[in-house]
Amino acid sequence: MKQLSARFPIWLCDVWGVAHDGRKPIPHAVDALIQHRRAGGKVVFITNAPTPKLNVQAFIDKIGVPREAYDDMVTSGDVTRELMVELGDHGLYHLGPPEDLPIFKGLEVKRVPLEQAGAVLCTGFIDEVARAGMKIDHALLEQFLSRGLTMICANPDKVVSIGGVLIPCAGAIAEVYGQMGGRVMMAGKPFAPIYDVALKHAGHPDHIKVLAIGDGPDTDVKGAMQNNLPCVFVSGGINKGADPEAEVRARYPDARIMKVMPELYWT
The missing domain is CATH 3.40.50.1000 (HAD superfamily/HAD-like)
Incomplete structure (x- = not known):
């Protein structure tokens, strides 16, 4: 180097x-x-x-x-916040773990229930169990699709290595949603x-x-x-x-x- x-x-x-x-x-x-x-x-x-x-x-x-x-x-995350402001007039449904919630801090964009959301913010799997088993909730993605919701993917990585163990990330969910016909916007x-x-x-x-x-x-x-x-x-x-x-x-x-x-x- x-x-x-x-x-x-x-x-x-x-x-x-x-x-x-x-x-x-x-x-x-x-x-x-x-x-x-x-x-x-x-x-x-x-x-x-x-x-x-x-x-x-x-x-x-x-x-x-x-x-x-x-x-x-x-x-x-910082680039995602710009997209959140752009698409978040009616609030965003958050798909991801609670530790990612600081991404909303300081923004006027509201985190809302799915039935009120104008778009989806995907930061990853909702918990360690889902992430470890790479359990993608296809039924939930179908709901997004039926409402024509755009997904903002905050992390395009599909996997990350933690101490040598591969762990799936938000990009894996966004890939499936895109394959289903959903619109995905990537920040990273x-x-x-x-x-x-x-x-x-x-x-x-x-x-x-x-x-x-x-x-x-x-x-x-x-x-x-x-x-x-x-x-x-x-x-x-x-x-x-x-x-x-x-x-x-x-x-x-x-x-x-x-x-x-x-x-x-x-x-």
Whole structure:
């Protein structure tokens, strides 16, 4: 990464799966981020966490990711809030766990029962039991569909790794709703809004100076490709295939993958 640091001073770096594993920091990755910043580079964390930036900062502070590793952060939750305001005139039905409710804080948008809702906000599975069994309530999705409700998906990730265990996320629910014919609006990676905000936080740099880093083929690699950015693919974490590099290159042949490594490291 040392050579890429000199070539690309702005790094848009995924958080979960790159800087930490859900329970503790990933030491080599944190060191690489710190070294990049010491060399004059800038790191903007870009995460599909369906919650405001301050909540994510509090979480990574708690598990030990140092503030020295990054300059700023953009979350899917923050971008989601803009969509909530746009679609929330008649209130939103929340599909997700109670811990995601801070996403409503400070907004005039109301959380309402389904029969009153003008749209649906999906932040994930409603509880640990549903999430562990990936129990998608198809009957509930049919109700959304029958009323023609748009779903705002606060986290396009389909899975996340927690200590090496794959856990399904909101993106898995949104995918099913879309397959059923429902309209879905995505705030996070790989879609443009979160990249636009991240580049704004980075000072509107020229794209030739920006490198995207992440472990999600369908979020980080696809997002970099769709937003005309080169990327580093971190092949550990959620990628359990026999040959993650071959699989991601086959899936996204037009992606400008500069480097593939199991963990982010400096040398």
